[in-house]
Amino acid sequence: MNENRNKIELLHQNYLQSLKIEKRWVRFYQLIILAFVFASWELLSRMQWIDPLIFSSPNKIWKLFFEKIQDGSLAANLGVTLTETVASFIIATALGVIIAALLWWSPMLSNILDPYLVIFNAMPKVALGPVIIVALSPGYTSIIANGVIICVIITAIVVYTSFKEVDPNYLKVLQTFGATRFQCFKEAIIPASFPTIISTLKVNVGLSWVGVIVGEFLVSSRGLGYMIIYGFQVFNFTLVFLSLFVIAVLATVMYQLVDLLEKKLIKE
Amino acid sequence: MSFLKVQDVHHTYFTKALRTTALSNINLTVEEGEFVSLLGPSGCGKTTLLSIISSLLKPTEGAVLLENKPVATTKNTIGYMLQQDYLFPWKTIEENILLGLKLAKQLNPKTRSNALNLLKQMGLNGGVEKQLPKQLSGGMRQRVALVRTLATEPKLLMLDEPFSALDYQTKLKLEDLVSQTLKDFGKTAILVTHDIGEAIAMSDRVFLLSSRPGTIHKTFEIPEELRKLSPFEARNHFLYSSVFQAIWKELETLERKSE
Numbered sequence: 001m002n003e004n005r006n007k008i009e010l011l012h013q014n015y016l017q018s019l020k021i022e023k024r025w026v027r028f029y030q031l032i033i034l035a036f037v038f039a040s041w042e043l044l045s046r047m048q049w050i051d052p053l054i055f056s057s058p059n060k061i062w063k064l065f066f067e068k069i070q071d072g073s074l075a076a077n078l079g080v081t082l083t084e085t086v087a088s089f090i091i092a093t094a095l096g097v098i099i100a101a102l103l104w105w106s107p108m109l110s111n112i113l114d115p116y117l118v119i120f121n122a123m124p125k126v127a128l129g130p131v132i133i134v135a136l137s138p139g140y141t142s143i144i145a146n147g148v149i150i151c152v153i154i155t156a157i158v159v160y161t162s163f164k165e166v167d168p169n170y171l172k173v174l175q176t177f178g179a180t181r182f183q184c185f186k187e188a189i190i191p192a193s194f195p196t197i198i199s200t201l202k203v204n205v206g207l208s209w210v211g212v213i214v215g216e217f218l219v220s221s222r223g224l225g226y227m228i229i230y231g232f233q234v235f236n237f238t239l240v241f242l243s244l245f246v247i248a249v250l251a252t253v254m255y256q257l258v259d260l261l262e263k264k265l266i267k268e
Numbered sequence: 269m270s271f272l273k274v275q276d277v278h279h280t281y282f283t284k285a286l287r288t289t290a291l292s293n294i295n296l297t298v299e300e301g302e303f304v305s306l307l308g309p310s311g312c313g314k315t316t317l318l319s320i321i322s323s324l325l326k327p328t329e330g331a332v333l334l335e336n337k338p339v340a341t342t343k344n345t346i347g348y349m350l351q352q353d354y355l356f357p358w359k360t361i362e363e364n365i366l367l368g369l370k371l372a373k374q375l376n377p378k379t380r381s382n383a384l385n386l387l388k389q390m391g392l393n394g395g396v397e398k399q400l401p402k403q404l405s406g407g408m409r410q411r412v413a414l415v416r417t418l419a420t421e422p423k424l425l426m427l428d429e430p431f432s433a434l435d436y437q438t439k440l441k442l443e444d445l446v447s448q449t450l451k452d453f454g455k456t457a458i459l460v461t462h463d464i465g466e467a468i469a470m471s472d473r474v475f476l477l478s479s480r481p482g483t484i485h486k487t488f489e490i491p492e493e494l495r496k497l498s499p500f501e502a503r504n505h506f507l508y509s510s511v512f513q514a515i516w517k518e519l520e521t522l523e524r525k526s527e
């Protein structure tokens with residue numbers, strides 16, 4: 001009996017050990033790929049096998065990175081873009097939930113708006129960028145609006161669908177206690193849809209980056225999107241690559257943060 | 269003057285494809301303090317009738333009067349426990365049982381301690397109130413749901429197949445507990461069930477429903493001797509099996525008619 005338990009204990013230990021080893025190998029190969037890509041990029045560029053003017057090189061990008069940190073321009077542009085992105089995905093999520101609430105509140109309204117939502121959702125929203133910038137005048141507002149418009153409708157549709165899928169018997173319980181429609185919304189609809197709302201937040205982090213970067217392309221005065229466009233115009237592709245790396249890192253960090261938030265909130 | 273009066277109720281559900289007449293020509297009265305059962309096969313309209321009595325559903329025809337007033341005008345006087353517990357999974361047990369009081373803005377220290385006491389009376393103590401519904405067994409959840417329904421002190425209590433999802437032993441125990449609690453509070457109650465034994469053991473009267481459309485086929489008065497006993501004792505009384513036989517025979521004739 002005891003012996004048997006020891007044996008199972010041992011097997012479990014072995015299993016955990018093997019998982020650990022496997023994970024280490026995965027990490028190892030990931031680092032190898034990274035090192036290989038950067039090393040060959042550097043090499044190819046130095047040997048002039050690829051055009052260093054277009055493809056730059058890791059070393060040049062790294063040097064530029066320090067230059068831009070020292071003159072403070074990277075921090076300034078990064079701050080601008082970060083603020084715009086965070087603002088736009090929070091506004092988009094909030095606005096999407098509010099629209100979903102209105103649609104849930106009035107089935108009539110939801111029937112009336114249905115075709116417009118479909119059209120608006122199908123439309124490539126970045127195409128609206130020039131119109132938004134002209135309407136709101138170039139600047140923060142129009143860039144944030146560009147980010148918002150990309151995610152708001154899909155958020156509204158996804159959240160509204162989850163509102164509708166809440167088990168009607170929960171509403172019935174509330175109605176037996178004489179609950180008003182607002183009380184039903186607060187006590188059942190919102191808490192039941194909370195996981196969906198958090199997961200749209202996650203999708204919106206990615207989408208709002210697209211909107212904000214495109215907005216900065218168009219407005220072309222500040223931000224990481226502006227750095228890309230500027231680098232492109234003056235044929236400084238080291239600057240373009242630097243901006244791309246910074247964006248990749250920031251977007252990943254932001255996504256992971258929201259992911260962490262989701263795990264924390266859903267567990268409770 | 270009866271406590272509850274259901275008058276000529278008729279209900280048809282309309283959908284795009286079809287119309288289903290769920291109830292037809294329902295007339296019944298329930299006296300104050302009485303415990304009655306609605307017995308009938310699945311789909312005969314029992315849940316529909318409870319929804320109409322609780323004014324969640326407006327009947328296509330007919331009226332329901334509670335103490336001579338239309339039910340739609342009497343807020344929070346009817347407690348309705350659904351077929352499953354439907355405890356809110358994100359609320360603690362305490363938040364769940366206080367929900368009715370909160371919605372009716374009657375939550376104060378007194379009603380709150382009443383509700384928590386009721387939970388103890390149902391045999392749920394030892395920190396259960398801070399737990400989440402998923403940490404409780406089916407029988408415990410059902411008791412919590414009953415406490416939630418009773419916490420607002422409804423005058424009439426309706427139970428829709430409250431024991432159908434439980435194992436047999438838990439079910440017998442809960443029958444006794446519910447029966448005793450309702451007697452202690454002098455509540456009027458309507459129980460919906462498809463279990464003949466449960467209907468006999470718990471009620472003063474049994475309405476037998478026939479299906480398609482649901483109508484009251486026959487009413488059985490349960491003998492005084494059985495009413496005095498707890499449900500568990502009643503099941504072992506010699507009169508129990510004769511009432512069982514009588515109801516069984518009626519069900520058979522109903523089945524033959526529908527074939």
Ligand SMILES: Nc1ncnc2c1ncn2[C@@H]1O[C@H](COP(=O)(O)OP(=O)(O)O)[C@@H](O)[C@H]1O
Pocket residue numbers: 281282283288289290308309310311312313314315316317
């Ligand atoms: N919302 C609804 N729409 C259409 N038909 C319904 C609806 N609810 C119930 N019915 C129909 O009405 C009949 C009675 O249903 P119900 O009252 O739930 O029966 P029971 O509770 O006795 O099982 C069934 O035939 C069912 O299909």
Ligand SMILES: [Mg+2]
Pocket residue numbers: 314315351428
């Ligand atoms: Mg039913």
